[in-house]
Amino acid sequence: MHQTGAWSLRKSVSTPIGTKSMKSQSVVRVEPQTSDMENEVQGNSNLNHSTKFQQSEKTPQKTPNFKRVSFSLKKNNSPSQTSTDNLSEGTDPQLSSNISTENNKFSFTVYCTSTQKNYKILIKHKDVSKLKVSKIKSNLFRVVNIPVEEQALYASRDVLPVKPLDDTMTGRMLDLNENTVLFLVHVSQMEFFEKQVTAKIEAQMEKPMSQRESSRATSPTSIENEALLQRSPQMQFDVQPPQELEVHQNELIKESPTVSTSSNLPPNNNLSNASEKLPIDTSNISSTNVIQDSAFENAVKHLKNQFLEEKMQLARKFAIEKKEILQKANEDRQELMTENTRLRKELLQVANVSTTNPSSRNLVTSIQQEEILRLQTTLSENQQILIEKDKIISKLETEISTLKKTAETESQFWKNRLELEKQVSWNREKEMILKNWAEEIEILKLSQQQERIEAQNVIDQVETELQVANNKIECDRKFVESADLALETLKNQIAKLTRGDYDTATLMMEAAKEKALIEKKFNDLLISYTSLRDLMDEEVKKRKQLHNLVEDMKGNIRVIVRLRPLLEDEQPTDLMQGRLEIKDDNTITVATQNFGSKNHEFYKVLDENANQEDVFEHVKPLIQSALDGYNLCIFAYGQTGSGKTFTIHGDKTQHGLIQRAAEFLYNTLEKQTGARRETFSISCSMVELYLDNLYDLFDESISGIEPQHRFTHVISTQKKKPQLRQSKNGKMSVTNCTEIIAHTPKDLLDLIDAGNEAKQVYKTEMNDHSSRSHTIFTIKLIIEGSTQPNSLNPNGKHYRKESKIAFVDLAGSERVSKSNSTGERFKEAQHINKSLSSLGDVIAALSVHQKHVPYRNSKLTLMLQEMIGGNSKTLMFANISPDRKSISETISTLSFASRVKCVQNHPILSRQVVTAISNNEETSSTTTEL
């Protein structure tokens, strides 16, 4: 236990400088300013500690995790001093002899920072002067190299990093100026070291001078120190516990109202309690008070900033004070001038009396003379003072203007600095956002890659299985062949026997048995062969499906080949001119004498028996994805008369894709939106590109439609001509075209008919109803609804999905030599062929992933930019004719289609607007384009 009047040590941990919770910590003492900072602001006597502390509290700034540990001593007259006995373990005489105090006040701060191996602790003595221990340093330490990046730090702190000569020492005082002691201690020893230091200081302060003198006499280290002390007599001073220390302690407690007066808790508990309450990431602060160098440097920067701010405030204060002095001087000046005027008047009066009245001249007494003299002297003195005052005023004015200039420069500096900081933080935010985006993209890429790998694995596996099955079939086939041979031999033998070559009935019987056996075996093999064949077909089908899936995932344009039936006066293909053969659902072979045979594989190959419904079944899944929010494009390509319009629009009795898709959309949406409490609307527009000009097919003047009468709602009737426009995000779209809402499937069908009637169709030699233009019929879907309420959005969220389906019926390519087109038809054919050739160039560029894609070569390719190589899901119908005369066009269409299937689109979900719903109204929160 302690003696009465002994000193107890209070250890305190400060928050990072400038954080808000300084006052709320228990057993926490905040050191507002380091002593070197105090040195820097020397002359600012107006600023005391408490002022600075308040300033730093008022303007808390974010600083890195930087922990300061302060120690202070107080007279042990409170009942809670038990921990000091524990702290006195592990005494180190060298240390204790070197630490001392003066004025009986002692407190110091420990700064922790880390270098590669060691940990330095800077201990600052406040109010300890004349502590000349630098000579001790040379006995204990050697100077270490300072890393370049730390040099400025040490220079600004006026300390020198050194290393203990003996590496095993747990904690050593390194270097110090009058107020500073630097210790070097290993991180693992930090806590113990703190205890040691505090115990030593306490012991030092507790011991009466005489006791210490005697301990010096017995300890060898003390002897050594004694010698040093003799050489440096200033080091010998007594530690008396005066009242001031109590005051100091009381101040500490006042500053930190939650500070516990009990020191029963071991220092560690205090530390951990404190750090729990700090608004900093305490995980970064180890129990050994280690922090990163950068954190330390940031803290130093922060202190410098704080200092500059204080300097500014001081300059302002000086300016105000000087202004006040100036005002006062001016007032004094004014007073003096008034006084002078008065005196002059008085003087004049006296003079007048003596001059104007000669009879009384003799009456001017010597007293009056004296009075005049006195007044004159005062006047001249006042004049002198006035001159002095003027000088002061002009000096003050110069000073004020200098101060103003300085203040302006500094305020400009601060403004610039704030701007810079803002810029830096904004840049950091941007960097973070970009980083997050990059990460998300990376993750998406990885998952897509993974999916592809998995699909490829499945394909590989199926291919291996297929190979095995093929091998087995081959073996079985060979076996059947050999069995056939054996059977043949047997048959011959039987024949011979029948002819009587062998007369024995037994032999015949045996041969018959053997024949039956072989026949049975043969039949078994046949069955197994058939089942294997089925299996193989099944596997091939699966493989193709998987292949399609992979292609879909890659975003490749799907291609469906449709062979139309033979029309009147047409001849089927033959081997002479060339032959078309659909091998299976996915393969079509074209063989010509000149070019040999070539297989083409597509997503689907439909023969002449496929009706309109069959065709739509293959398109349905794609239409479904429009309901999920994807933009779609379905276009038909092929020579004139090959069945493009029939596929897309159909005829009066056999509806094409548009009508079927419309019916499917209405049916599905009515069911789906009803269940989900969504609303939907369908609108459409139709434009044609004829002779390189765009026409709005819903325009009254063209179609004769009077939309407001025939249909319930017209969104926009544009008087201007439709135009191709590029939006801000670079996407091309057709503007200025009439868009009409179709409430029912019937509305939509009527619109399609009206649009079809308006388009340019003429009879040619190749087709009685040949489309002479490219047409685009667009259906726009809008689905709106709200999400279920949850804790984040108690009223749910309102969403709106928009998607478009574009049906493109391209004009057919034609050989003018075949079609014999003349006049207008010839001109049309030229335009059609030119635009289709541009489309071919675009496809060729995209299929080989060329960087430059020549979309700008024609209006058609610009119109299709979003659908071919863009962000839509796209399906192409390659329409072909079975007519013998069309074989070369068919070959050309199939080659074009083979290139198209290599084009990769990048389908993305179209616009989705999500809005948070507030109690009474909707407040827009986010608009995302997915």
Ligand SMILES: Nc1ncnc2c1ncn2[C@@H]1O[C@H](COP(=O)(O)OP(=O)(O)OP(=O)(O)O)[C@@H](O)[C@H]1O
């Ligand atoms: N799958 C089919 N079944 C029955 N008839 C068909 C089929 N495909 C096309 N036809 C008929 O063939 C003729 C030409 O078809 P369509 O007009 O659709 O060709 P096109 O490719 O659009 O020609 P163009 O490019 O000249 O406009 C039409 O009479 C059409 O009815």
